[in-house]
Amino acid sequence: MAEPSLTERLREHLRATRLFAQGGLALVAVSGGADSLALLDLLASLAPEFGLSLAVAHADHGILPQSAEIAERVRRVARERYNLETVVDALALGPGAGETRARIARYRFLRRVQAERGARYVATAHHADDQVETVLLRLLRGSAPTGLAGIPARGPRGLVRPVLPFRRAELGAHVAALGIPAFEDPANADLRHTRSWVRRRLLPAIEERLGAEAARALLSVARHAAEEVVAWDAVLEALPGLDLAAEFGRVEVARGVLSGYHNTLTGRILRAACRRAELHLPPGAALRLARFAAGAASGRRLPLGEGLVAETAFDRLVITRVALVPDACVLAGETGEATFGRHTVRWRTEPAPERVPREGWTSWFGAGALALRTPTSGDRLVPLGGAGRRKVARLLMEAQVPRGDRARWPVIVRGGEPLWIPGVCRGAAAVPEPGTQSVRVDVGDG
Numbered sequence: 001m002a003e004p005s006l007t008e009r010l011r012e013h014l015r016a017t018r019l020f021a022q023g024g025l026a027l028v029a030v031s032g033g034a035d036s037l038a039l040l041d042l043l044a045s046l047a048p049e050f051g052l053s054l055a056v057a058h059a060d061h062g063i064l065p066q067s068a069e070i071a072e073r074v075r076r077v078a079r080e081r082y083n084l085e086t087v088v089d090a091l092a093l094g095p096g097a098g099e100t101r102a103r104i105a106r107y108r109f110l111r112r113v114q115a116e117r118g119a120r121y122v123a124t125a126h127h128a129d130d131q132v133e134t135v136l137l138r139l140l141r142g143s144a145p146t147g148l149a150g151i152p153a154r155g156p157r158g159l160v161r162p163v164l165p166f167r168r169a170e171l172g173a174h175v176a177a178l179g180i181p182a183f184e185d186p187a188n189a190d191l192r193h194t195r196s197w198v199r200r201r202l203l204p205a206i207e208e209r210l211g212a213e214a215a216r217a218l219l220s221v222a223r224h225a226a227e228e229v230v231a232w233d234a235v236l237e238a239l240p241g242l243d244l245a246a247e248f249g250r251v252e253v254a255r256g257v258l259s260g261y262h263n264t265l266t267g268r269i270l271r272a273a274c275r276r277a278e279l280h281l282p283p284g285a286a287l288r289l290a291r292f293a294a295g296a297a298s299g300r301r302l303p304l305g306e307g308l309v310a311e312t313a314f315d316r317l318v319i320t321r322v323a324l325v326p327d328a329c330v331l332a333g334e335t336g337e338a339t340f341g342r343h344t345v346r347w348r349t350e351p352a353p354e355r356v357p358r359e360g361w362t363s364w365f366g367a368g369a370l371a372l373r374t375p376t377s378g379d380r381l382v383p384l385g386g387a388g389r390r391k392v393a394r395l396l397m398e399a400q401v402p403r404g405d406r407a408r409w410p411v412i413v414r415g416g417e418p419l420w421i422p423g424v425c426r427g428a429a430a431v432p433e434p435g436t437q438s439v440r441v442d443v444g445d446g
Helices: 006-017 034-050 067-082 099-117 128-140 145-149 168-178 194-210 213-238 263-276 283-295 392-398
Strands: 024-029 052-060 086-090 121-123 245-247 250-254 301-305 308-313 316-321 336-340 343-351 362-365 371-373 411-414 417-421 437-445
Touching (some): 006 034, 006 168, 128 145, 128 213, 194 213, 263 283, 362 417
Parallel strands (some): 024 121
Antiparallel strands (some): 245 250, 362 437
């Protein structure tokens, strides 16, 4: 009996794991290498069965001199073989850019395209050999047990890795059989990169001594550690009174419930909570944070390293990734959209409603230029329906906005005068008459 093809094996894998549980648009990240070209071909074959439509995304990092040529090759393969559109972005990182910077820029590009196209999924071509290398690297770096889970099949916000169970060699053989020329990144052979050294030197030495069982053992470590991740995620749901709120780059918990646990347990809970927000909280930092959560007064801050900071905000503990203060921007044109820190701001022209609310994340403004900026020390406004000018800083505090967020909070102004603090307080100025043409502004928190 003939061995099942790679396409058949992937079909069964996707059915068993329900990786594409719902239909929709899947954005396929294609670098031009054999792994991602194999992923593209396999998904193109299986997409109708799983209710998927596909688009290709290629990040032209601008690191290699032939990067534009590679981008054109990806675009041509997608169009001519699969009749698919390719979105290409020239990131222009330059020849000196390292792996970490390139990865961060690439994922920002993929997430931006996902948002613009309304894609349900972002599919990448990580495979079993990537998993083996990742687990070994993390062992060598002293990772905590849950870190040894390596690369998950599912990531946040629709990130999926469909070919994670398959080996590099079989993906390469699949592409070679199709006759599609694949690009081999010379960085993969550069032993200055630790991952390349592990791939080219360390793993072959281990396998020469222990055979193929070595790779299987490392994959087994990843499976066991992944079970730990699942277990701790379930703990978050089971704990009474934790009141967890997690979004990308930010997590909040009720800190009162944490005081009843041993610091080691609290640290594990906080690490699991941070994973939900895509934040990496090292074990040592988690223990410091556990002690801080139990004893710090409201408004205290604790730098945690690796770009994280914690803050006690009344009865809440807030952990965020340190962010730069957003630049001011003008709300130009009849319609538009802007990103302001962790907030998304959209505006359009429409008739004003009968009543403009004092609170909430949507407001309307009469004719005139609007701008968006962060608070300044002298900002004051007269609250809608109130009397007397109030300090914006005081209103933010009364709304229990964590102190670490106040300096980055959006404020809508006209001529320098604050009109609205989204999610906190609408000012009495520039309120349009009902039914008149006005500017509607919607601010998304996160």
